[in-house]
Amino acid sequence: MIFKYGLPSPLQLLNCAPKKFQWKRTVQIAIYKYWKEAIISSGKSYASLRHLNIDAYNPGKFHHLLDINTTNDPTRETTRLAIKLKLVTGTYILQNKRFRYTENETPICKLCDHGDETLCHFLLDCQILEPIRRKYFHQIDEILQLISEENFTTLSSHDKIQIILDCSLHYPGLKGNSENIVKLDAICRQMSYALHIARYRSLDIKRK
Numbered sequence: 001m002i003f004k005y006g007l008p009s010p011l012q013l014l015n016c017a018p019k020k021f022q023w024k025r026t027v028q029i030a031i032y033k034y035w036k037e038a039i040i041s042s043g044k045s046y047a048s049l050r051h052l053n054i055d056a057y058n059p060g061k062f063h064h065l066l067d068i069n070t071t072n073d074p075t076r077e078t079t080r081l082a083i084k085l086k087l088v089t090g091t092y093i094l095q096n097k098r099f100r101y102t103e104n105e106t107p108i109c110k111l112c113d114h115g116d117e118t119l120c121h122f123l124l125d126c127q128i129l130e131p132i133r134r135k136y137f138h139q140i141d142e143i144l145q146l147i148s149e150e151n152f153t154t155l156s157s158h159d160k161i162q163i164i165l166d167c168s169l170h171y172p173g174l175k176g177n178s179e180n181i182v183k184l185d186a187i188c189r190q191m192s193y194a195l196h197i198a199r200y201r202s203l204d205i206k207r208k
């Protein structure tokens with residue numbers, strides 16, 4: 001354990017034994033540092049986590065995407081959060097993934113039958129979901145005016161997706177717990193959930 005976490009050697013400790021509290025603190029800092037580096041390094045090797053700000057990970061603290069205590073109804077937000085986390089970790093199953101594992105499926109979007117149902121199509125392009133999206137894009141734009149010179153509607157698809165999934169990676173100069181980032185996270189979480197519900201309802205209607 002001493003070698004794994006880069007702690008002082010047993011000989012050093014015998015010659016100059018630290019106080020109990022000091023030793024506990026040294027061990028905790030060393031373990032946090034080791035796992036922070038290991039998790040960040042491992043996380044960056046997964047292409048599916050490219051939209052997640054892994055550098056914001058801090059052992060013992062919430063990642064800002066998980067912080068829903070500032071909302072009025074944390075219980076309801078938990079349901080929304082589950083969808084957001086699937087989207088940001090690449091585990092939300094859209095048609096472009098489903099068809100790879102299921103016979104007689106195609107990658108084409110079943111809502112509009114127009115183009116592959118990719119993450120970009122679902123979040124930005126599918127015309128069936130446009131009425132939902134429009135309402136939230138307007139709110140996102142209002143917050144962007146407060147934190148940057150950017151206009152959401154004129155950004156590239158890549159930047160829009162990044163802001164929707166984890167805006168802290170698009171605005172690295174802003175802290176994850178700053179007021180506007182928290183607000184932006186909340187709106188994007190609500191939009192992701194609203195798109196998810198509209199998608200499932202539409203698929204259900206089509207199946208019947």
Ligand SMILES: [Zn+2]
Pocket residue numbers: 109110111112113114117121125126127128
């Ligand atoms: Zn579509």
